[in-house]
Amino acid sequence: MEPSGSTATAGNHTLNSTGDGCPWEMSDKARLCRFLCYGSEGEVYTAREECRLSMESAEALLSLLQEGRGCEVVEEIKRFAQDGRAVRLNPSLFALALCSQHSELKTRQAAFKALKDVCRVPTHLFSFIQYKKELKEGMKCGIWGRALRKAVSDWYNEQDAMSLALAVTKCKQREGWSHQDLLRLSHTKPACETIALISKYVTKGWKEVQVAYADKENSEEVVKVLSYLEVVEKVKHSCDETEVIHLIEEHRLEREQLLTDHLKSKQVWRTLLKEMPLGSMLNILGKMTADRVLEPGSSDMAAVCDRIHNETTLKKAKIHPFSILLASENYKRGQGYRGKTKWEPDSSILKALDSAFYKCFMNVEPVGKRFAVAVDVSTSLSSVVPGTSVSTAVAAAAITMIPSGSTDCTLPITWATENGKAVDVFIILTNNPLWTCTASPVETLKKHRQKSGACSKLVMCGLSSTGHAITDTEDRGLLSICGFDLGAVSVIRSLAQDLI
Structure with a gap:
């Protein structure tokens, strides 16, 4: 295994963004951040695998809520959702649903206030509602209290009219919920005439909209929304390929707004590909x-x-x-x-x-950290990364572009320590299911931290599905990755930036 590295200016930095005490302690806040990032409070990220979310998988989150830190939790949820830190958004939606039904009033209020910031599209909103339903199962009370009704109503009322028209026609239902369900159960009172128009379209249908607005003197905004909905309805009932193509080009319709039969046309697809x-x-x-x-x-x-x-x-x-x-x-x-x-x-x-x-x-924005990327050059790298067509060798080569024998993951760290190289993040890439370490990886990393003065972290990346869970869960500077995908790149970046 030969270490290779790229350097970037890295000034003095401390690891305290998610820790509450010792900078390397796996605090509840640190565990929460990992949960929001990839759905697990543990130190293992598994590529292309959705974690099952439950109360049992969110112990740190529950602990923080019990300590009265609910508002802090909600702010963290918003940060992960808005800043693109979350590899998967479902953990954030689950966490927000959990906060929205906590016993503490200010936590519930903060959660509902954050709904529009976290649930940016209908699919997010539907998932949030479904999580609330699942969390309430077994309880006598339902989920549709005054606070949820107001939060959902605000979600619709605060949307731009044309954006909402696109949203309700592109994604009509998901997770067993529809816009019609949500508008009805939330008792939404439209805040303006364009939202009222879209609400009527969703709950009553196009024919009733035509009747209601036929003889009215409509504002410019209402006419604009009406025209758009008319186009959506027209394309739904058109069997004329030329007409469908014209409507797609003129109104930038998307494939979710078309019929299955439309998508059998090569020319329709060619038109869709343009935008x-x-x-x-x-x-x-x-x-x-x-x-x-x-x-x-x-x-x-x-x-x-x-x-x-x-x-x-x-x-x-x-x-x-x-x-x-x-x-x-x-x-x-x-x-x-x-x-x-x-x-x-x-x-x-x-x-x-x-x-x-x-x-x-x-x-790719530089993270301003010093990386050492070590690649296991044994024959094990000839296999394919699960769920992709990428060989583990190609994946490893791509990762090392940030400017045979047994695998000893401590060698790169020892090499850096002995050669006076201060490294912020060690990334070890291998497909070998077995490690033959001459010393404890954790202790070896600690020695490098002490000698170099760097806040060094270690990412063990098993490019196969086997993975390598050899990290010390009490040291938040260590992380294992099983397999590899774009999410893994994001996880490594977040670890380097002290975000998880």
Whole structure:
């Protein structure tokens, strides 16, 4: 195992953002931050695996609530949701639901006040409501008290009218809840005429809206919303491909607003691809090639390739290099993970993805820390990262771009200590299920901290699904990662920045 590193200016820093006492102690606050980040209070992050959320999995959160620190918890939930720290948002929604029914009034009030900041889209709101329902199971009281009714009403009333019109037509229901359910159960009283129009559309339907607004003298905003809803209804009842394409282009309709039959048309897909978010487009390149929507040498293929590696587009979409790597390797595979979809990878798409990979590094903000990345060079790196088409060797190579024998994870730390290299974060990448450590990784890390004066952390990254849970849970400077995905990159970044 050969250590390699990249350095960045790192001034004096202390680890105290989530700790309450000793900087390396796994306090309840630190455990809460890890829960909000990836759904577990423990030191192991498992890529591509949703943790089951329950009262038992949120012990630190409950402990903080019992200590009367509920408002502090809610502020942390807001930070993780708003700043993009959360790899998965469900833990934040679960935590907010838990806070919203805590016995302490000020905690409940803070939770409901934060609803609109944490639940930014309908799917978040539906999940929050479902978590509240699940947490109330077995209790005699229901969830629809005055506070929840007001919070949900405010969520709808404080939306921009056109944004809400898009939201209710794009995502009608999820988690067993619909907009119609929420508007009815919250007894929402629309705050303005445009919200009243959308509310009537959701609860009563388009025909009643047409009758109600046919002979009225409507404001400019109402006319705008009415026109948009009319387009949505028109496309739902249209069998004319040319008309559907025209409506998509003129009103920037999205695929969720179309019928299944519309999506059988190649030309409809070609139209959608022109405005589709880049991240979404990367996920369906294989399907578009398999369905011959993208033909080799066609103008549509050229347009898609131009979008893929356009620097302005990549910057606006904030695409991470690892996302491009995953898309590229999945596309190269020529076959989907589910079903029988197969395709012949197109060289122009592969070339565009390769170009985009390097350009995307402009989207990676330096964390101002000194990293040492060590890669296990044994033959175990020949396997594939679970859930992807990326070999563990390719994944390891990509990770080391931040400027054979048994695996001893202490070697890089010892090397840095003996050579006077102060390292903030050690990242060890391997696919070896067994460790042969000459000394305790925790003690070796502590020695490096003492000698270098750095607040050093250690990330053990098992690129296979096996993982390596060898860290000391009482030292919050250590973290294990099982497998690898874009979330793992975010988790490492948060650890480096003392956020978890």
